[in-house]
Amino acid sequence: MANCFSRQRVEGFLHTQGRIMVNGKGEEVILRGWGMGNWNNPEGFMVGGTNGLQDWGEDFRLPGRMDRARSMSATIAELCGSAYRDGFWPRWYRNYLGEKDIAQVAEDGYNSIRLPLCAWAFLPEEPGYNWNEDSFAMLDQILDWCEQYRIYAILDLHAAPGGQSGIACDDGLDNVPHMFEAENYERTIRLWEELASRYKDRWIVGGYDLLNEPLSPPQWDYLLPQLSRFYDELIARIRKIDRRHMLSIEGHRFSSRLEIFDQDMDPECHNWCIHVHCYGASPEPGSMMGYLAKSAELNVPVWLGETNGSNDWMATFFEMHVQYHIGFNMWCFKVADQPGISHHGYGFPLPEDWALVRDYCEGGTKPSFEKSQAIFDQLLENVKLENCRRIDLESDKHILRRPGIAIPAVSYDPVPGRGLSFDGGYAYGNLFDFRLADGMHIMPEPGYVAPDKPHWTQFMKKKPGRDHRAPWRSRLLLGLRDGSFACYTIRDVAQPCPLALDYYADEEAELLVEIPGCPERAVLLAPSTDKPQRIELGTIPEGEAVQVKLTVASGRARLQNIRFGC
Incomplete structure (x- = not known):
């Protein structure tokens, strides 16, 4: 891409300033x-192994x-020998994440x-x-590559050390x-002290994410009180070494809960952020209100x-x-390129005889040793970026909201808010x-009939963070009439691109189109009730963030999709 606006400001220590x-x-x-x-902490379902998931009601289960990384390491030793296992990991780390990967991200x-x-991997x-x-x-x-x-x-x-989450991804x-037991507790803090000592002067390190998804089930x-105490002690000891790096702090329940954030977590430097995880929540401001309110309360x-998520969800x-x-x-x-993967970046092919490894893992x-070593040698080659395929060629456009996408009309801008962006x-x-x-x-x-709202007992069966409305979200239209309007933003516009609209209209309607740098123009929308019409609206200029405004001045129209360069 000609203009990488998002990377132009990667310069000097990243830190917080208010919110x-x-x-x-x-x-x-x-x-x-x-x-x-997968790079330094492989997870079974992403490397072609087993998924490591368990019912939350179970209190104990051997991996x-x-x-996970430790069971993968044990399996490699069983199949290939301990000497091969010891040499495998340095090769895996360097093949899985090399200069080409960093260059591709850029x-x-x-x-x-x-x-x-x-x-x-750092503290045996x-x-x-x-x-x-x-x-x-x-x-x-x-x-060094990140800096380059x-x-x-x-x-x-x-x-x-010991695992902090209670699920497979913590390699427990x-x-x-067990991280909350005395020895592992101290080893975790000592590890962070070592990282802070080594990287306190490296500005390219954007921050320290202290614990991934602690106490998830x-x-x-x-x-939770022990987690709070741990954060207090860890942050105080890090700040004796490094006062410049931003701290990224996660709550419990898969980093979705906010109870832990009841005070300034970094009282000495106030250089920290609330770190949340989210998969599949309804794509509307209401899904963000909890952490937006906490952000305002703590000024971080x-x-x-x-x-x-899916492309339209991410966009x-x-x-x-x-x-x-x-x-x-x-x-x-x-991730491993296998059936069912989606919405990831790149997929690496599994070795031709990988089924032999899977069969062994399942008791086969x-x-x-010779065959097993050949299989894992091939895996080490396959994970190099040059041997991977891009899983979805269009996903970057949706993730970054760049030209070449169509977004639902109900995805209008939430900011600066009522009366301004809608x-x-x-x-x-x-x-x-939806967006009530x-x-x-x-x-x-x-022709689309809204589904019945689920009874509350059905919600109890849903996994946290999943949006029960997702199947019909793409079937929604935005109705505008008599001066009502909505604004839409497109980002990273490297060169001018066309703007178009898919719509229905019960009657002839006048649409006013406002594009930065262009005079306001009126477009006549012809009646169309049984299928959507498409109409060209103008050209979007270059820019880091370009907002257009659509107003139905007279008549009525139902907007389906806004098309930026597609």
Whole structure:
């Protein structure tokens, strides 16, 4: 892309200033990036192994083969021998995340990555504190590339000593958060002290993500006071070493709950952000209100540090976050290319004989050492970026809200709000309970019948964070009449692009189109009730963020999609 606006401000230490993040020059930076899952902390379902998921009601479960980093390591030793296993990990780290990967993130237009760290890769699980210098050298090289390509790197302790989450992604022994036991508690703090000592002067490190998804299943809620105490002690000890780096702090229940944020978490420096994760919530401001309110209360930014979804969902939800000065980080950049994957960045092919490994993990016959080593050698080659495929060639446009996409008309700008980015003059709500607070006329497309609202008992069966309305969200239209309006923003416009509209109209309607740098123009919308019409509205100029305004001055129209360059 000719203009990578999001990377132009990657300069100097990233820090907080009230409710925004700024660079070393005091310029606002909105993080838009990718999580490098699998790199230093592999997860079974993303590498072609087992998924490692468990029912939240279980209190104990041993990990399965190939469901997390430690079980993957044990399986490799069983199949290939311990010497091969010891040599595998340095090769995996360097092949999985190399210079080409960082360059591609920059080429795709992003300004940040989240680096998930596994504790034992840097601090082996043995008595004392014997640092793995090879792992630190590998991390140093990645940071050098990030600096070269202008990409902020967030250090994310994804798998703390003993495990902090109680699920497979924390690489724990048995899905119990043993990090809160005395020895692991101290080792976690010592690891962060070591990271802070080594990287306190590296501005390209955008921040320290202290713990990924602590205490995720609800059975561990009773440890919340210990989590609060841990954060207090950890932050105080980090600040004795490093007062410049931003701290990114996550709550419990898969980083969705906010109870932990009851005070200034960084009282010495006030340089921290609330870090939340979200998958599939309804793409409307109401889904953000909890952490927006907490952000205002504590005067700190929010970072959507892990997220993913369909293209239309991302184009809508991420833009809402950006308008509220909230950055986002997609999970994840590279995964095994297998049936059912979607919305990730790149897929690596599994080795031809990978079924032999899977069969062994499920109790089948063990392949020979020679055969197993050949399979894992091939895996190490396959994870290099040059051997991967882009999973969805169009996703970057939606994630970054760039030209080449169509967005639903109900995805109008939430900011600066009623009377400015939308009129808000409709008083009767809608059958879908969608963006009710906005006072906009939202309706189904012709012939579509709104589903019955689920009884509350059906909601109890839904997993947290999932939007029960998703199947019909794409069937909504925005009704405008007699002066009502809505605004839409497109970003990273490197060259002028056409603007078009898909609409229905019960009668002839006059549409006023306002595009920055162009005179206001009136467009006549012809009647169309049974199928949508498409009409060209003008040309969007170059710019980092370009907002257009559509007003139905007379008549009535139902807007379906706004098309930017497609």
